[in-house]
Amino acid sequence: MADPVPASLRRRLILAALLWLVLALAASGAVLRVAFEDSIERTFQLRLMTAVRALAAVLEENPDGGLKLARPVGDPRFEQPLAGWYWQVADRNGVVLRSRSLWDATLPVSVDPAAEPGSAVFGRVTGPRGESLLTAERELSLPEREHPVHVMVAADRHDVDRELRSFDRLLAVSFVLLGAGLVVAMTVQVGYGLKPLKRLTHELETLRRRAGGRLSGGYPAEIAPLAQAMNAVLDHDAELVERARTHVGNLAHGLKTPLSVMRAELSAPGADHAVLAEQVDRMARMVEHHLTRARTEASSARALGAKVPVAPVIDEISGVLKHLHRHRPLILENHCAADAVFAGDRDDLAEMVGNLMDNACKWAKTRVRVTTLDSTGLVLSVEDDGPGLPEADYAKAKRRGTRLDENAPGHGLGLDIVRDLSELYGGHLELDRSPLGGLMARLIFPPSPNAVVQIPKNHPQIR
DSSP states (O other), X not given: OOOOOOOOHHHHHHHHHHHHHHHHHHHHHHHHHHHHHHHHXXXXXXXXXXXXXXXXXXXXXXXXXXXXESSOOSOGGGGSTTOSEEXXXXXXXXXXXXXXXXXXXXXXXXXOTTSOTTOEEEEEEEOTTSOEEEEEEXXXXXXXXXXXXXXXXXXXXXXXXXXHHHHHHHHHXXXXXXXXXXXXXXXXXXXXXXXXXXXHHHHHHHHXXXXXXXXXXXXXXXXXXXXXXXXXXXXXXXXXXXXXXXXXXHHHHHHHHHHHHHHHHHHSSSOOHHHHHHHHHHHHHHHHHHHHHHHHHXXXXXXXXXXEEHHHHHHHHHHHHHHHTTTSOOEEEEEOOTTOEESSOHHHHHHHHHHHHHHHHHHXXXXXXXXXXXXXXXXXXXXXXXXXXXXXXHXXXXXTTOOSOTTSXXXXXXXXXXXXXXXXXXXXXXXXXXXXXXXXXXXXXXXXXXXXXXXXXXXXXXX
């Protein structure tokens, strides 16, 4: 089955920006259209009111009480039949005057009865050709007449609609050009913003082909943590590779002498089986040592970023050791803080602490104590009340593969394993005399994020 095509970050950013752009342009276009329509209708209403005032200015009463125009209103469209611009004057008895453009038609009177006398009222009516008309109406009081007369001017809305259509076309063309320009600008901007990722990809591909090295600096603040994390992984992998090479070299060098001894012994008549067995045992210890280190380094590589509570691991190991030493009056004390954590693999922690606690149990008289401290980093101490070490043996104990007591069982690899594991996590092992009288083995690890450990009240002073 083919691998799914990965989602494109560039496409995602452009599509998201395009969506917001379309919404923003649509909302802006709607607002502009409504504002323009309102503006043009207000302008048209002003033109109608100008015509109403012009009609009122030329309206006068005949000697017989009728109404007449002192002179034409002035707009030639009022004189053309069905031209789209109309006026009429009405009283209580009906329409008494009308423009020639109305011909023999009349317009319905629609003045709001609640409107104040003299105020203008705007509305819409249907014209003589069925067209939609915008109207301006006003009640006018003449000095010689007891009742006011009704003055109306109407005009075809076609002019307004024509201007609106022209504005819509201009708006559409402008927004299409603006949107296209913004899309191009966004595409260029996204490409420019993702350029450091392309550079990062190119550097990683170069490192893959070259098999070694680190990422260069100079990345933006958003990508710099990623580059730093990748450099940490690359450094860790390089360290593991270098350690593996060292292991192979050390193993090859270490096996060279036993093999030479065995070859010489086998070539001589009457081979000494005791010598051969000793050399085989020596080679077995070497192989076991290097295999153990390889396994621990591999597990530490998998455990990057893990957080392991310390106290439960100590309890588990204490249970096993209590069972092994059940015939002795041995007390194992766990004074680890409940929130103490180890930044690494649980098995590695158990391997380190287990070796130290097992060694402490072998030499303790009655008491083994495990404590934790976190000041500048996690410090885990394993103490016993045994005889401890003579001052001259502390330097000796720091050498790899050293047996602190040749009479005790084992190969002398326990402290080496603890040292190697602690160094993989950036820590180290220290040996000192315990306030209990015996040996104090301290595992010291650097600070780890989000690992906060309290000092127990009965924790001995660590020097």
